[in-house]
Amino acid sequence: MTETPETPLKRTPLYAAHLRAGARMVPFGGWDMPVQYAGVKAEHQAVRTQAGLFDVSHMGEFRVKGPDAEAFLQRVTTNDVSKLKPGRAQYNWLPNDAGGLVDDIYVYRAGEAEYLLVVNASNIGKDWAHLQTHTAGFDVQLTDESDLWGLLAVQGPQAETLLQPHIDVDLGQKKKNAFFPAKLFGFGVLLARTGYTGEDGFEVFTDASEAETIWDKLVAVGLTPAGLGARDTLRLEAGFPLYGHEFTEELHPLSSTYTWVAKDKDHVGREHIRKEPPHRLVGLTLDRVPVREGYSVLLNGVPVGHVTSGSASPTLGHPIAMALVNADVASSDTFEVEVRGKAHPARRVDLPFYKRA
Known part of the structure; x- marks a missing residue:
């Protein structure tokens, strides 16, 4: 979860709140972020059983608006933006010309000709430059609003129950991927x-200047602060890809289980994405030995791939991993993962590892 910063780390509007809560801070995507507070396992379990609170203010936000906003986004993404109605959100990909991914993003339709894109923190500059290169011929305006927003994630089976007394809309009427304005604590x-x-929940976009006050109020009503460590184990159990691990500029994105994101439309890199991927992403479980990114995956002692993400699963009680393996062996029931020169048995399982009831 750590990296060596080459430039001074950025801080989110919640930096002071994290220090007050005793968070252990680490460099992540160019930001100084909390990796844990009480501990990864406790924070993970709080999200699975009650509700946790994450600072995701390091993510980037771009406003896209104008008469050609939809046409522009149709061209630069793989999913079908035309299906989005105002007040709805959609998971999407930004492909490059060679068929890899510049980023995986979320698209929120804010109005008839207005969208908000949320992009990964480490890719803000790269994504912005990429989008700018494709605006020619489109009547569209792009604005980088990343510094204006605080972004909080309220996640867990009790998320709705804990938020409802303090908000002015009926959350029970809001379905998955709903996007709407509200008053929260006024x-x-x-x-x-x-x-x-992998749990129910809400992401809360706030004015950056108000984010810390809202965070403190959410903690006061029973939400458990959770850091990057729990966020990683939770998303891994849910089989969610992480950019830089399961997706990169070079990896074929259809090697993942997210093939539904690539719709049959004219978009950047289409001819390359339509090609059959040479690898497939598989889920692996092990009995005892946790495995990490980069560990070799073997079949009958022969290297056939590598682990992209791995951890002990707090919910399931044993190690789990996602791995890219050669497509021609991806249906094998068993593999081995090499750890410190020793091959450990691993069973292939369908993703996700965990799905809420």
Whole structure:
């Protein structure tokens, strides 16, 4: 979860709140972020059984509007943006010309000709430059609003129950991927019924200057602060890809289980994405030995791939991993993962590892 920063780390509007809560801070995507507070396992379990609170203000936000906003987004993404109605959100990909991914993103339709894109923190500059290169011929305006927003994720089976007394809309009427304005503790916010944990929940877009006050109020009503460590174990259990691990500029995105994101339309890199991927993403479970990114995956002692993400699963009680393996052996029932020169048995399982009831 750590990296060596080459430039001074950025801080989210919640930096002071994290220090007050005793968070252990680490460099992540160019930001100084909390990896844990009470501990990864406790925070993970709080999200699975009650509700947790994440600071995701490091994510980037781009506003896209104008008469050609939809046409522009149809060209630069793989999913069908034309299906989005105002007040709805959609998971999507930004492909490059060679068929890899510049990023995986969320698209929120804010109005008839207006959208909000949420992009990964480490890719903000790259995504912005990529989008700018494709605006020619489109009547569209792009604005980088990343510094204006605070973004909080309220995730867990009790998310709706804990939020409802303090908000002015009926959350029970809001379905998955709803995107809507509201008053939370009297503050004007935007909410989306989206998240990255495998649980129900809401992502709360706030004015950056109000984010810390809203965070403190959410903690006071019973939400458990959770850091990057729990966010990673939760998303891994849910089989969610992480950019830089399961997706990159070079990897064929259809090697993942997210083939539904690539719709049959004219988009950047289409001819390459339509080609059969040479690898497939599989789920692996092990009995005892946790495995990490980069570990070799073997079949009958022969290297056939590598682990992209791995961890002990707090919910399931044993190690799990996602791995890219050669497509011609992806249906094999068993593999081995090499750890410190020793091959450990691993069973292939369908993704996700965990799905809420």
